[in-house]
Amino acid sequence: MPGPVNGPWIALALTAALLTALAVRSGRLAALACVAVVVADATRALGTTLAAAAEVGQAAVESVGVAGIGWVLLLLAARGALRDQAGALVLGAVGGALVALAGALPDVDVLGASEPLTDLPEDLQRAAVALALGGGLGILAGLVLAFRRIAAEAEKPLPVRPSA
Secondary structure, three states: OOOOOOHHHHHHHHHHHHHHHHHOOOHHHHHHHHHHHHHHHHHHHHHHHHHHOOOHHHHHHHHHHHHHHHHHHHHHHHHHHHOOOOHHHHHHHHHHHHHHHHHHHHHHHHHOOOOOOOOOOHHHHHHHHHHHHHHHHHHHHHHHHHHHHHHHHHHOOOOOOOOO
8 A cells, every 4th residue: 555645744844844943033932842842752752652562651761762852952942942041042952953863753754654653643643753853953953043143143343432
């Protein structure tokens, strides 16, 4: 049986990447984007874990791994973004990369599989993978652009005051 068309899921991932990259410019939107990516990736991990093992507790601990560290970093980044803490940028960038690359990317084959390995509804699993991948990469890209903007502002010469 042929798999589903990948186009809509790839479009969803690209849209999530664009929206999260734009959202990280604002503290509240950045916090919301971080939490949304954690929810999407936790949903992805849950679907994969439930399908892969009968003993959910042990399998959940094993499957979360590095992506779980990304979840913690993204939640800390969300908290920091609400408090305008500069360190939130670093936490968010690393967390977004971990979720996208260690969490969602290994499951990207779900997008085109005719029968993906999941106990969740297939479209929910596909959407979770697309949102986690696109959202994680979007947060990373948006924060890299924010770093560049901050660095450019730091390099501007300070205005010189005439001596009195």
